[in-house]
Amino acid sequence: MKKVAVIGATGFVGTHVVKELSERGYEVEALARDTSKVQQHEHVTAKSIDVNNVEALAEALKGNDAVINTFNAGWTNPNLYDDFLNGSVNIEKAVEQAGIKRFITVGGAGSLYIDGKQLVEGPDFPQDIKPGAQAARDYLNKIKENTTLDWTFFSPAIEMHPGTAGVRTGKYRTALENPVFDENGRSVLSVEDVAVVLADELEQNNxxxxxxTAAY
Known part of the structure; x- marks a missing residue:
């Protein structure tokens, strides 16, 4: 696998995924609405896209071996739920139309379970990000119906935010439906190591x- 498209390439997660992949020697197609923020690198090519223009996005994706989707509709977006869910569905359609099989998409931690209950349904879940978390949870249910793509849905650790940036250890533990907690009862992973997790999944297909999900 040589060429990978990253959607949302200028976002918090996407920026680090582009960096991780390019440093591993991949040819990266960095897709974003505003490409002026795409980091300059000999292995990185920037393309401006609108995720809701399925035909144009599919055309832009053609020629890639895989797609990593880090699209986020913006946490302060008043229409966050609809924009995230619709954007995610349209991206999935475009990947199919482009004829690409391997698709890794990043959702939230809100759909993970503790004691049989999803985090997003808990009374202490932050209200300001709840619409986005609900949209990611509902998109997970949708993508589970896809039998065409070799898809993977990644839920970051509960604590994966700008305050967790700065450290790339290359080490992490994984789980499927429940958060990974450390000895202090925290589920945390730096955004640099989120990029490592996604690149490793691309290479290992586990x-x-x-x-x-993954955390320390």
């Missing part, structure tokens, strides 16, 4: 047509 979670075809399933969801997984």
């Amino acid at each position: 979670h075809i047509r399933e969801r997984f």
Whole structure:
């Protein structure tokens, strides 16, 4: 596998995924609405896209061996739920239309389970990000119906935010439906190591047509 498209390439997660893949020697097609923020690298090519233009996005994706989707509709977006869910569905359609089989998409931790209950349904779940978490949870249910793509849905650790940036250890533990907790009862992973997890999954294909999570 040589060429990988990253959707949402200028976002918090996408920026680090582009960096990780390019440093591993992949040819990276960095797709974003505003390409002026795409980092300059000999292995990186920037393309401006609108995720809701399925035909144009499919055309832009052609020629890639895989797609990693880090699209986020913006946490302060008043229409966050609909924009995230619709954007995610349209991206999935475009990947299929482009004839690409391998698709890794990033959702939230809100769909993970503790004691049989999803985090997003808990009374302490932050209200400001709840619409986005609900959209990611509902998209997970949708993509589970896809039998065409070799898809993987990644739920980051509960603590994966700008405050967790700065450290790339290359080490992590994984699980499927429940958060990974450390000895202090925290589920945390730096965004740099999220990029490592996604690149490793691209290379190892350990979670075809399933969801997984990772943390220290």
